[in-house]
Amino acid sequence: MVERLLDSTTLGLRAKRALALTCLLALAACSAREVVVEGSFPTPVVDPVPVSVGVLFTKEFREHELVDDATGRGEASWRVSTGVAQVNFWSTLLPAFFQNVVFIESYEDLNTYDVDAVLIPEVTDVQYAIPLYTNVKVYEIWMRYQLSLVEPEQLKDDENQAIVTENAQPFVQWPLTAYGKTPTAFLQSDTDAVNEAAVMALRDAGANFITSFGRVPGVLEWVANPEEVQ
Amino acid sequence: MRVTALLVITTAMLGGCVTANVDEMTFDAPVAGMGEGSIVILGRRHAPDYDTEPDFIDCIGGHVSRGDAGINVIPERRFIDSLYPWFEPRTAPLSIESVDRLMTVPSVANKLGELDLQYMIWIDGRTEDTNSSGSMTCGVGPTGAGCFGFGTWGTESEYEATIWNFGEGSEVGRMSAQTSGQSYMPAVVVPIPIIAPVQDTACESLGNQLLQYLSAGPDS
Numbered sequence: 001m002v003e004r005l006l007d008s009t010t011l012g013l014r015a016k017r018a019l020a021l022t023c024l025l026a027l028a029a030c031s032a033r034e035v036v037v038e039g040s041f042p043t044p045v046v047d048p049v050p051v052s053v054g055v056l057f058t059k060e061f062r063e064h065e066l067v068d069d070a071t072g073r074g075e076a077s078w079r080v081s082t083g084v085a086q087v088n089f090w091s092t093l094l095p096a097f098f099q100n101v102v103f104i105e106s107y108e109d110l111n112t113y114d115v116d117a118v119l120i121p122e123v124t125d126v127q128y129a130i131p132l133y134t135n136v137k138v139y140e141i142w143m144r145y146q147l148s149l150v151e152p153e154q155l156k157d158d159e160n161q162a163i164v165t166e167n168a169q170p171f172v173q174w175p176l177t178a179y180g181k182t183p184t185a186f187l188q189s190d191t192d193a194v195n196e197a198a199v200m201a202l203r204d205a206g207a208n209f210i211t212s213f214g215r216v217p218g219v220l221e222w223v224a225n226p227e228e229v230q
Numbered sequence: 231m232r233v234t235a236l237l238v239i240t241t242a243m244l245g246g247c248v249t250a251n252v253d254e255m256t257f258d259a260p261v262a263g264m265g266e267g268s269i270v271i272l273g274r275r276h277a278p279d280y281d282t283e284p285d286f287i288d289c290i291g292g293h294v295s296r297g298d299a300g301i302n303v304i305p306e307r308r309f310i311d312s313l314y315p316w317f318e319p320r321t322a323p324l325s326i327e328s329v330d331r332l333m334t335v336p337s338v339a340n341k342l343g344e345l346d347l348q349y350m351i352w353i354d355g356r357t358e359d360t361n362s363s364g365s366m367t368c369g370v371g372p373t374g375a376g377c378f379g380f381g382t383w384g385t386e387s388e389y390e391a392t393i394w395n396f397g398e399g400s401e402v403g404r405m406s407a408q409t410s411g412q413s414y415m416p417a418v419v420v421p422i423p424i425i426a427p428v429q430d431t432a433c434e435s436l437g438n439q440l441l442q443y444l445s446a447g448p449d450s
Contacts, residue, residue: 042311045337136279137358183281183356200319207315 032070032077035191037085039199041092046210051226052100054115054152057087058122058165066126075132076190082126082143082198089202090121097210107161110152116226117149120165124175128197130190137184139193141201145176147209149222172218178205248411248431256393256403256443267348268302269294269444270309274354275319282353286389286433290353293437298445304345313341326394326401347396351440355389357429360410366417377417386410387432391440403443407435 065081095101102113110118125144131137148170157164180200182193214220271291273282284306291303310317316332323329329350333339366379390406411426 042314044314045312045316045335045341047335047337138279138281181281183283185283203315203318204320207318207320210315211321 032079033191033194034079034081035194035198036081037195037198037202039085039089039195039202041089041199041202041206044093044096044206044210046097048099049097049213049223050099051117051223052102052115053094053098054102054104054110054113054118055090055094056104056118056120056155056163056165057090058120061121061123062087064123064126066128068128078128078194080126080128080141080194080198082123082202085198085202086121086123089206093206093209094119097213104155104163107156107163110156110163115152117171117222118152118155120148120150120168120170122146122148128194130194131184138181139184139190139197140179140181141194141197143178143180143201143205145178145205146173147176148173149219172216172222174216176205176208176212178202178208180204248409248426248428250407250409250431250435252405252407252435252439254403254405254439256405267346268304269349269351270304270306270345270347271351271353271440272306272309272317272322274322274352276322276324280356280358282355282389283357283429286357286429287353289430289433290391290437290440293433294441294444297437297441301444304347309345312345313338326399329394329396330399342396349402349444350394350396352392352394353389353436354392355387357385357387357432360384360386364415366415366421368417376419377421378419379417381415381417382412384410384412385426385428387428389432389436391436393440393443405436405439405443407432407439409435 062083063081064083064086065079068078070077091103100115102109102115104110104113104118122145123143124146125142127142129136129140131139134140148168149172150165150168150170154168155163155165178201180197180203182196182200184193214223271287271294273284273287275281287306291305294301295303315321316335316338317323323332333342360383362381362383364379364381366377366381368377369375387407387409389408390404392401393403393405394400395402409428409432411428411431413426414424415421416424
């Protein structure tokens with residue numbers, strides 16, 4: 001389109017190209033930044049907790065994204081999709097952390113697998129900061145989760161043969177925070193840096209989960225006697 | 231041709247404007263070198279406003295392994311991933327005593343045993359640009375593009391290495407390197423960056439000290 005507009009002017013070829021490049025650069029600077037978080041996540045080195053857990057990733061969790069529309073001149077809109085990375089990360093961490101893990105994807109799974117509890121992670125908040133806003137030379141991501149342990153029976157809607165999470169009463173529920181940052185680097189784009197900070201935040205979420213799990217009220221009692229849910 | 235030669239000479243002269251201070255306090259150096267076993271060099275990343283740069287850690291590791299082929303340096307990323315989540319910014323041990331607590335987790339103790347780790351070296355610090363001055367104007371016209379002006383900025387590096395002897399469970403030394411330098415960018419049509427190798431000098435200084443410590447034999 002830019003080239004078509006320039007065709008109608010009387011500028012020379014070189015000047016047209018220079019002007020087209022300048023326009024494209026200006027447009028690129030104002031356009032939305034999109035990040036689909038990608039990374040590889042290591043398997044944790046832990047002694048597994050001796051319980052059998054079902055893991056339910058809700059649709060909101062699988063498709064989670066942070067959308068921040070620009071509010072002023074010089075700012076860019078951001079869309080950071082963390083859903084796929086969340087699922088990849090927790091799917092790596094949880095099977096190593098618990099002795100037996102099954103991923104619950106349907107009502108049939110709830111009936112088929114005999115699990116002590118179902119773990120439902122939710123992302124309740126994600127915030128980010130980039131050097132443009134903070135004047136600190138780091139890119140930062142904060143994440144806040146709500147984790148719930150629920151009896152499998154509470155998730156069954158026998159009438160519709162479906163999974164329902166809305167009215168479930170978790171017997172243990174706790175918040176989990178995570179933070180990731182990455183410093184500015186030469187020739188690193190904003191989107192790459194935000195991706196890296198998000199990966200660090202996910203890793204931090206795992207570190208926090210593993211080190212704090214035993215201190216969550218009610219968890220130790222459940223682990224000691226998983227058959228008898230409070 | 232003459233202009234190119236002049237530029238090369240000027241770059242060579244100004245590119246070396248770096249000053250370095252090194253400091254060292256070590257004890258219990260391995261008297262006959264490290265021998266068998268591995269070391270790992272890790273960056274501290276728990277400060278709120280900076281991270282010790284991973285490429286600086288790679289640089290030190292490369293310097294040590296190039297200097298003494300007998301020293302097996304485990305790459306930082308591989309080590310951190312193989313012991314996830316115990317060396318993340320949130321969980322990394324800040325003292326050698328914390329490592330003892332970590333060793334009470336059987337799977338961690340097994341993994342560290344597999345790695346045959348003798349020394350764990352923590353590097354804390356950063357490189358940052360300080361004062362900058364000058365101005366430069368760039369423009370694009372129908373006949374081409376170009377810049378005119380002069381810019382200069384200072385860079386400072388400050389790093390401290392803390393050495394833990396894993397076998398003995400004790401801290402055996404601290405070393406530090408502080409370097410600073412001034413970079414220049416004159417521009418007459420084309421900007422010519424004359425960058426002071428401040429971080430590289432810090433890497434070399436600290437790498438040499440570590441190498442001397444770890445390779446300490448009767449001759450060194």
